[in-house]
Amino acid sequence: MTSGGPVGDAREPCAPWKGRRLVLGVCGGIAAYKSVQLARDLTLLGATVDVVLTGSARNFVAPLSFEGVTGRGALTDLFSVEGAALHVSLGREADCVCIAPATADFIARAASGRASDLLTTAVVASGAPVVVAPAMNDSMFAHPRTQANLARLEASPRYHRVGPATGLLAAGEGSGPGRMAEPGEVVDAVGRVMGSGGALSGARVVVTGGPTREPIDPVRYLGNRSSGKMGVALARTAWLRGAEVTLVTGPASVPLPDGMEVVRVETARQMRDAVLALAGEADAAVFAAAVADYRPREVKSGKIKRSEAGNSLTVGFTANPDIAAGAVARMKAGSVSVGFALETSDLVARAEAKLAAKGLDLIVANRAGEDGAGFEADTNRVTILGRGVAPRELPLMDKFAVAWEITGLIEARLGKGGGVVRTGHPHRKSAGAARRQPE
Helix, strand or coil: CCCCCCHHHCCCCCCCCCCCEEEEEECCCCCHHHHHHHHHHHHHCCCEEEEEECCHHHHCCCHHHHHHHHCCCCECCCCCCCCCCHHHHHHHHCCEEEEEEECHHHHHHHHCCCCCCHHHHHHHHCCCCEEEEECCCHHHHHCHHHHHHHHHHHCCCCEEECCCEEEECCCCCCEEEEECCCHHHHHHHHHHHHHCCCCCCCCEEEEEECECCEECCCCCEECCCCCCHHHHHHHHHHHHCCCEEEEEECCCCCCCCCCCEEEECCCHHHHHHHHHHHHCCCCEEEECCECCCEEECCCCCCCCCHHHHCCCCCCCEEECCCHHHHHHHHCCCCCEEEEEEEECCCHHHHHHHHHHHHCCCEEEEEECCCCCCCCCCCEECCEEEECCEEEEECCCEEHHHHHHHHHHHHHHHHHHCCCCCCCCCCCHHHCCCCCCCCC
């Protein structure tokens, strides 16, 4: 995913990284410079990061660089003053092992079960999931043995690959597949491995986000100030919990994630058509888009000219379809639906009325115009209501944190309902559900 870190690019401790123990293995390649940023981001997100450098990695990055961003000394030797069984303690204590960059040599050694240095020995001694971020010359990546070794790793449920990307390689090597995934993508890959395992793992989740635009003429439209941040955060947190997510979004002003299916739309009717096509198979749906309630009754085929319209312009409107109500009616038994209510007064009463009218399971209410919340802000203050439960008011929080709370409630409801029928994990090898078991 391209989002990399909570909405607004915040770097503060949060789930699913907070309080987790990670081993970051760094192999010898020019992409090792990215691993310093990766170690910093994971540490700022609340993880305890033990960095293990291979001998060749030290030709590209210094151990001191990692100590400066993690507060922990980088490890290099299999037999050292830290203890002869260091590889065992590293492996046993790790919630996840991340190898970034993973060279062709490391991939070959890992595929054959070698334990020839501290890093490979820790991997063999550990039962934790392993995220591998390959990085090498495009010819090396395309080599049949490299591909066979990767396939062998990916046949194990322990291993999850992220990347490589296609782009500029080392100086003089041109461009091609083999570029290490960016640190933000690796952060998310690690997060998905550690966040999966609950009732959302393998679940099909539909999220709507962003504004809609209703054309008045070929150059003008009726819209609103929604940035799409809340929808992206909800899609991302559901994905981090292991779900297979489809984000149906209007023209958002924030980067959209690329680790999931994204359906881009403009108008409310386009959004309705996309959502209704998905609703029947969804285990959960979150309607976070700021959909225009009305659209112009007539769309002019040519630009409206002021010289012809004069000093006033009258536009007739007609109601747009109710996307949430229509989708909920199509959703299967046991699924979970979540709506949003942006109100200016009588917040709880109006949200409860909308909850009942649309047949939703949960509704997230917030006040329009509140400082630091709502449209365009990186934070939000919401009250969550559900059928048969007391309203739950959250303090002002980062939208990522709000989204994590909401998807946690979805996961809890799916869990109480006996879970979902698993449909496979098309993204499993790019950081799918964590499986804490040895090879």
